Every structure is written in structure tokens, then in C-alpha cells.
Amino acid sequence: MNIISLQSYLIISALLFSFGLFAIITRKNAISVLLGFELIMNAAGLNFAAFSHFSDSVIHGQVFTIFIIALAAAESAVILALIISVYQKMDTVQIDEIDSLKG
Amino acid sequence: METNQLMHPWFPVLILALPLLASVVQLFAGRRLPRGGDWVSTLMILAGFVLSLITFADVVLRGDPGFRYERAFNWISFGSVNVTMGILVDNLTAVMLVLVTGISSCVHVFSMFYMHGDRRYPLYFSYLSFFCFSMIGIVISDNLLMTFMFWELVGYSSYALIGFWFEREAAAEAQKKAFVVNRVGDVGFLIGLMIIFYVVGDFRFGRIFEAAANGTFDRSIPIFGLPLVTLAGVGIFLGAMGKSAQFPFHVWLPDAMEGPTTASSLIHAATMVAAGVFLTARIYPILTPEALIFITYVGTFTAFMAATIALVQSDIKRVLAYSTISQLGYMMLGLGSGGYTAGLAHLFTHAFFKCLLFLCAGSVIHALHTQDMFRMGGLRKKMPVTFAAMLMGTLAISGVPLFSGFFSKDAILVQALYRYFTEPHLLRLLPFVFGMGSAALTAFYMFRLIFLTFFGKPRDKKIYAHAHESPLLATAPLCILAVFTLGFFWTGTVDIPVPSGEVKIPVGIVKQGWVQEMIVEPAIAAGHYENPSLMEDEPAHKKAEHLVEGLSILSASFGILLAWLIYIRKAVSAQAIRRRFRLTVLFLENLWYVDRLYEIVIVRGLHRWNALVFQFDQVIIDGLVNAMGCSGEWLSRGIGCFDRVVIDGAVNLTATVSQSVGREFSRLQNGKIQGYVFLGILSLCLYILIGVM
Numbered sequence: 001m002n003i004i005s006l007q008s009y010l011i012i013s014a015l016l017f018s019f020g021l022f023a024i025i026t027r028k029n030a031i032s033v034l035l036g037f038e039l040i041m042n043a044a045g046l047n048f049a050a051f052s053h054f055s056d057s058v059i060h061g062q063v064f065t066i067f068i069i070a071l072a073a074a075e076s077a078v079i080l081a082l083i084i085s086v087y088q089k090m091d092t093v094q095i096d097e098i099d100s101l102k103g
Numbered sequence: 104m105e106t107n108q109l110m111h112p113w114f115p116v117l118i119l120a121l122p123l124l125a126s127v128v129q130l131f132a133g134r135r136l137p138r139g140g141d142w143v144s145t146l147m148i149l150a151g152f153v154l155s156l157i158t159f160a161d162v163v164l165r166g167d168p169g170f171r172y173e174r175a176f177n178w179i180s181f182g183s184v185n186v187t188m189g190i191l192v193d194n195l196t197a198v199m200l201v202l203v204t205g206i207s208s209c210v211h212v213f214s215m216f217y218m219h220g221d222r223r224y225p226l227y228f229s230y231l232s233f234f235c236f237s238m239i240g241i242v243i244s245d246n247l248l249m250t251f252m253f254w255e256l257v258g259y260s261s262y263a264l265i266g267f268w269f270e271r272e273a274a275a276e277a278q279k280k281a282f283v284v285n286r287v288g289d290v291g292f293l294i295g296l297m298i299i300f301y302v303v304g305d306f307r308f309g310r311i312f313e314a315a316a317n318g319t320f321d322r323s324i325p326i327f328g329l330p331l332v333t334l335a336g337v338g339i340f341l342g343a344m345g346k347s348a349q350f351p352f353h354v355w356l357p358d359a360m361e362g363p364t365t366a367s368s369l370i371h372a373a374t375m376v377a378a379g380v381f382l383t384a385r386i387y388p389i390l391t392p393e394a395l396i397f398i399t400y401v402g403t404f405t406a407f408m409a410a411t412i413a414l415v416q417s418d419i420k421r422v423l424a425y426s427t428i429s430q431l432g433y434m435m436l437g438l439g440s441g442g443y444t445a446g447l448a449h450l451f452t453h454a455f456f457k458c459l460l461f462l463c464a465g466s467v468i469h470a471l472h473t474q475d476m477f478r479m480g481g482l483r484k485k486m487p488v489t490f491a492a493m494l495m496g497t498l499a500i501s502g503v504p505l506f507s508g509f510f511s512k513d514a515i516l517v518q519a520l521y522r523y524f525t526e527p528h529l530l531r532l533l534p535f536v537f538g539m540g541s542a543a544l545t546a547f548y549m550f551r552l553i554f555l556t557f558f559g560k561p562r563d564k565k566i567y568a569h570a571h572e573s574p575l576l577a578t579a580p581l582c583i584l585a586v587f588t589l590g591f592f593w594t595g596t597v598d599i600p601v602p603s604g605e606v607k608i609p610v611g612i613v614k615q616g617w618v619q620e621m622i623v624e625p626a627i628a629a630g631h632y633e634n635p636s637l638m639e640d641e642p643a644h645k646k647a648e649h650l651v652e653g654l655s656i657l658s659a660s661f662g663i664l665l666a667w668l669i670y671i672r673k674a675v676s677a678q679a680i681r682r683r684f685r686l687t688v689l690f691l692e693n694l695w696y697v698d699r700l701y702e703i704v705i706v707r708g709l710h711r712w713n714a715l716v717f718q719f720d721q722v723i724i725d726g727l728v729n730a731m732g733c734s735g736e737w738l739s740r741g742i743g744c745f746d747r748v749v750i751d752g753a754v755n756l757t758a759t760v761s762q763s764v765g766r767e768f769s770r771l772q773n774g775k776i777q778g779y780v781f782l783g784i785l786s787l788c789l790y791i792l793i794g795v796m
Contacts, residue, residue: 021784024777024780025777025780025781025784026777033777095775095776095777096775096777098774098776099773099774099775100774
């Protein structure tokens with residue numbers, strides 16, 4: 001039953017988080033950054049599910065994961081909309097070119 | 104009639120106020136009035152004269168020598184001291200009032216003629232009235248402070264009149280000289296005033312004399328071994344010396360001839376120079392024997408010195424000026440010898456004949472436009488009235504019997520000789536000897552003036568041709584004044600001088616007249632300063648009288664004869680005498696080198712001293728100031744440096760640091776979201792790392 005240990009889950013989750021973070025920091029394309037976010041979300045969801053599975057019988061964690069997936073979907077939609085409107089305004093989705101908030 | 108009460112108590116005040124009123128009116132409205140308003144001043148002074156005559160009749164004719172009328176009001180009160188202003192009318196005041204207003208009236212009338220057409224005609228009359236006002240103030244004052252105030256006003260008035268033609272350099276110089284020399288004397292007056300106020304605490308003459316009589320002065324500490332009362336007396340007399348042109352303050356008077364002749368006449372007769380003698384007489388009760396000796400010798404020296412200088416003057420006004428100084432010396436000599444009455448009598452008679460002489464000189468100058476006697480001559484026929492008047496004045500001043508000068512000058516000489524008899528000491532004889540000598544000199548130089556001016560042949564034909572007698576306006580005052588040169592106005596008796604013996608006419612020429620009876624020494628201090636020489640000694644006095652009568656007639660005739668020999672008969676050439684006594688003449692022509700001495704000692708000394716003080720100022724004071732300034736500057740510079748480097752540096756450093764730090768950090772704010780995120784993560788990691796460690 002417990003062939004796959006909690007550590008394995010956590011390692012996968014940590015990898016996912018790291019990749020996501022790496023994508024966020026390094027990718028220039030806004031879409032890629034968005035993808036990085038999704039990875040981080042999923043890492044978090046995976047953590048929830050894993051901890052929930054290994055702790056007790058209550059499935060609070062899994063419920064949280066469902067919520068996270070739903071939230072991520074909604075969030076991607078909003079961010080994509082934002083990216084489109086930024087593109088319309090600035091003709092680019094390259095994140096390092098969008099620096100009008102510069103001090 | 105009540106004793107010590109005036110019939111018209113307001114008259115003295117009115118007499119004082121009228122000239123002031125005239126002066127003010129003339130000053131502001133003179134130009135707009137017809138005739139330049141000369142009638143305002145003249146009428147006012149004439150009104151004053153009438154009031155003075157009434158007061159005179161009221162006071163003197165009641166025959167009380169000790170009459171005193173005093174009224175005063177509080178002027179300033181501080182602490183327990185009351186300074187009062189008031190009037191004092193006694194016999195002396197009454198006579199002086201008549202004298203001042205009477206002579207001023209004559210001068211006013213004569214001035215209408217003499218000053219006619221002058222550019223500042225109204226102003227001249229304003230000054231003239233103000234002069235009278237000041238002098239009347241001195242005469243009626245009942246305290247020393249008020250006297251001093253009017254004294255200074257007299258000084259100012261003389262300043263204004265001497266320099267009336269101030270466009271002329273000499274006149275401006277003369278007025279300055281008169282003012283400054285008088286100030287020097289006034290310092291003495293002020294010191295005397297302060298001593299008296301310190302001791303007595305009151306300025307009123309009555310109080311001062313009381314204090315002198317009851318010995319208040321004797322209880323105070325003497326200075327330099329001299330009792331304070333002597334110092335006070337001598338101090339006030341110094342002031343009198345300034346005004347009355349006594350040696351060494353006489354130098355201003357001859358220079359004052361630069362003023363209009365009428366003004367000189369007023370100064371020399373009734374107002375300025377009389378003030379000094381009057382003041383000396385006023386403070387007579389506080390004059391101690393020592394002070395009197397001082398006064399005697401000053402007077403004697405002045406009388407003799409001025410008489411000798413007058414011998415060599417060629418300017419008609421200057422001869423008269425030196426004769427005035429000489430006569431003033433006589434008065435002081437008389438007062439100093441204890442001859443209160445004699446000195447004042449000479450003041451009265453001299454006022455009239457000297458005013459007359461000056462006005463006559465004015466008449467001559469007006470006719471000839473020159474003051475040089477050596478360009479005149481033979482005017483006797485062209486100006487008969489002036490000649491007659493001047494001759495009378497000259498006879499009076501020379502001491503010819505029957506004329507006023509004989510009577511008063513003899514009184515002084517009698518007193519001087521009497522002093523010698525009562526105190527047979529050689530020093531006591533000097534005043535008499537020099538007085539008698541000066542009398543001969545006076546007769547000589549006055550007749551020299553007359554002979555040069557009116558007799559002989561005209562020396563300058565052109566001037567002579569233009570000469571003419573002055574109009575009635577000028578000659579009327581001359582005639583009036585001339586009448587008063589007659590002796591009987593002053594003695595009340597006419598005595599014909601003849602040697603006793605065959606003709607049974609009283610020999611006593613110096614008769615007891617009203618002046619002797621009414622003008623007597625104030626009794627208040629008479630008993631205090633016991634002076635044996637002043638005690639009555641009838642035989643000695645008689646002896647002195649007889650001697651003086653003879654000697655003075657002799658000396659006067661000697662002087663006149665000598666003048667006649669030299670200038671009319673030409674028996675002796677004036678040039679020859681000049682050559683013979685070259686050094687003496689040089690000495691006299693340089694006015695005894697007094698002015699030269701002043702020039703060298705005082706003026707140059709002062710310049711030298713000024714230069715020294717200037718140097719001191721330049722080097723020490725300015726050096727100190729500059730050193731202070733420099734050190735301050737350097738100190739400030741140091742502080743400024745510190746400020747700039749340290750304080751400003753700190754401030755600037757703070758600013759620069761924050762600025763550069765800001766600049767550096769602002770680079771982080773580059774708008775690159777990924778950079779922010781990276782930094783955020785990095786800090787989080789660091790945070791965790793630190794937390795773990």
C-alpha cells in the first residue's frame with residue numbers, strides 16, 4: 001500500500017516548485033511565467049494531497065487541492081486576459097520590456 | 104509810603120519785556136514793516152527809558168541808600184533746593200536801568216541814521232533790542248543764576264552784533280574771538296557759581312550775602328589754602344574780566360571794532376563792558392580783601408597797558424577801544440581799592456561820554472568813509488556839531504574839571520591814594536601811580552585824536568571835500584549825550600577849582616553828590632571782613648583828595664599840552680619821537696605782544712597739543728580699535744572656516760551619503776518584476792538561513 005513514501009511526494013513537489021520558480025524568474029515570455037505559476041500551484045496542491053493522505057483519514061487536504069485547481073484555472077483565465085490586454089496596449093508580452101512601474 | 108516797596112512794581116519787568124518784544128517783532132516782521140521797523144525798537148526802548156526814569160525817581164529820590172525791593176518766584180524745585188527767578192531793585196539797579204535804556208535810546212536813534220540802507224537793517228535793530236533785553240536782565244536779576252543766563256545772552260548778542268557784517272573775514276574772526284575769549288572768563292564765573300551754590304545752596308544775592316556775613320563760607324573747607332569765598336569771588340570776577348575786557352581777556356575788544364560803530368558804542372557804554380563792572384559791584388559783599396587786591400592789580404595793569412597802546416593807534420575806533428579798556432581798568436581799580444562808589448560813578452559817567460565819543464566817531468566815519476586818523480584833519484569847520492560834542496566827550500574822559508570824568512576818575516584815584524595812606528606799603532602805591540600816569544596818557548591820546556581829526560589842515564583833500572555834517576537824526580543824540588558829560592549831573596553841585604586862599608570858593612571839587620549818597624556799599628557784609636584800611640580816616644581822606652585834585656589837573660593839562668605841542672604847534676616832531684623810542688613804539692604797536700603771545704602759547708600750543716592728541720588717537724586708540732577689529736576679523740575667519748569645513752562638511756556629508764545611497768538603491772527599482780521576485784526569494788532564503796542558524 002505504502003510503496004510510494006511521503007518523501008517521494010515531497011521531493012516531486014519540491015522539484016515542481018523549483019521548476020516553477022525557475023520559470024518565473026528566468027522566462028521572458030509572460031505566458032511562460034504564467035506556466036511557472038501553475039507549476040508552483042500544483043506543487044502546493046500536491047503537498048496538500050500528500051500530507052492529507054499520510055496524516056489521518058479526514059480528506060481536508062484533498063478538498064484544498066480541488067480548490068487550488070479551481071482557483072488556478074480561474075486565475076490563469078484572469079492572467080491570460082491581463083496578458084492579452086497588455087499585449088494590445090504595449091505590443092509585447094516580453095516581461096522585461098514591461099517596466100513602466102520602474103521607480 | 105511803605106518802605107522797600109515800589110510804586111510800580113511791574114515796571115522793571117516791563118522794561119525787560121519791551122526790548123524783547125521789539126526784538127521778536129523785528130526778527131519776524133521787520134522786513135514787512137515800513138522803514139524796516141526801526142521805530143518799533145526805538146519806541147520800545149524809549150518807553151523803557153520813560154519807565155526807568157519813573158522807577159529812578161521813585162527809588163533814588165526817596166533818599167534811602169539801603170533801599171531794596173525784591174520779588175521772586177520759584178522756578179525749579181528739586182529736593183530741598185529752590186531755584187528762584189526774580190527781580191531786585193535797589194539804587195544801583197535804578198541808576199543802571201536809566202543808564203542802559205537812556206544810552207540805548209540814543210544809540211537806537213543814531214543807528215537810524217548810521218545804519219540807513221544796510222542790507223539787514225531790520226535784523227540789526229532786532230539784535231540791538233535783544234542786546235538791551237539781555238543787559239536789562241542782568242541789571243534787574245536778583246540771583247546769580249539768572250545773572251549768568253542773561254550774561255550769556257549778552258555774550259550772544261555781542262557775538263551777533265560784532266559779526267553783523269559777517270561777509271567780511273575780519274568781522275567773522277572778531278566775533279568768534281569775542282565769543283571764545285568771553286567763554287574762557289565764563290568758566291571762572293561758572294566755577295564761582297558752583298562754589299556758591301555748593302556752600303549756600305541758593306543763588307539769591309540776599310542769601311549769598313547773608314551766608315557770607317554769618318560765616319557759612321568760613322566753615323567750609325578751603326581749597327589750596329584759600330577760603331572758598333575768595334575763590335568764588337575771584338571766579339566770578341574772572342567772568343567780569345571777560346566781559347569788561349580786563350587783561351588778559353582784553354584782546355577781544357579792539358577786534359570787536361569790526362562791528363558797526365553804533366554797536367561798538369552800545370557795547371562800550373551801556374551794555375556789555377558795563378556788565379562786568381556791574382557784576383563786580385553786585386557781588387561786592389563776598390569779595391574778600393585778597394580778592395579785592397587781585398581786582399585792584401588787574402585793573403591797574405589793564406588801565407596802564409591799554410592807555411599806552413592807545414598812544415600809537417591810528418584807527419579812530421581803535422583809540423576809543425583801548426581807551427575803553429583803560430577806563431574799565433580804572434573802574435576795577437576803584438572797586439578793588441574799596442571805592443565801591445567811585446568805581447560805579449566812573450561806570451556811569453564813562454557810559455555817557457564813551458557812548459558819545461563812539462557816536463561822534465561814527466558820525467565822522469560816516470562822513471569820510473575812513474577810520475584812519477592820519478587821513479582826516481580840519482573837520483572842525485565842516486562838522487561843527489560833531490566836533491563840539493566830541494570835544495566835550497574828550498574833555499570828560501581826559502578828566503578836565505567841571506566835566507564828569509574829572510569827578511569820577513578823581514574819586515577812584517583818591518580812593519587808591521587813600522588806600523596807600525591807610526596801609527603805607529609800596530605795592531599799595533602802585534595803583535595810584537599807574538592810575539595817575541594813565542590819566543595823563545588818556546588826556547594825551549584823546550587830544551591827539553581830536554587834533555588829528557578836527558584841527559590842522561586836511562591831509563586827504565579828496566576825502567575832505569566830501570565831508571559833511573550829519574543830519575539832525577544823528578546830531579540830536581550827540582547833543583543829548585554831550586549834556587551829560589557835564590559834571591554837575593553827577594555831583595549835583597558846580598564847583599570851580601581854584602587854589603584855596605584868596606578866592607573864597609570851596610576847593611573840594613570831588614563833592615558829595617547824589618551818586619556818593621545813594622550808591623553806597625551794601626551794608627550787609629561791611630562788618631564781616633574787617634579790613635583796617637577801609638575804616639574811616641577823615642584826615643587821610645581829605646589829604647588824598649587835595650593831593651589828587653592838584654595832581655590830576657596837572658597830569659591832564661600835561662597830556663593836553665603835550666598833544667598840542669606835537670600835533671598843533673609841531674614843536675616836537677612825532678616822527679622824531681617815534682625814531683627815538685623805536686623799540687617802545689614797536690612794543691606798543693604790537694599791543695604789548697599779548698596777541699602774539701596768545702598766538703604762540705595758546706593757539707600754537709593748542710595746535711601742537713592737538714597734533715599730539717591726534718597722533719595718540721591715530722596710533723594708540725585707532726591701533727587698539729584696529730587690533731580689536733583685526734582680531735575679530737581673524738577670529739571670525741577661523742570660525743567661518745570651522746563652519747565651512749566641519750559643520751557644513753557634516754551636513755553635506757549626510758546629504759551626499761543619503762543621495763548616493765539613494766541613487767545606488769534606486770537602481771534596484773528597475774521595474775523588472777522578475778528581478779523583484781528574485782530578490783524577494785533571495786531575501787526569504789537568507790531569512791530562513793539566518794533563522795536556521
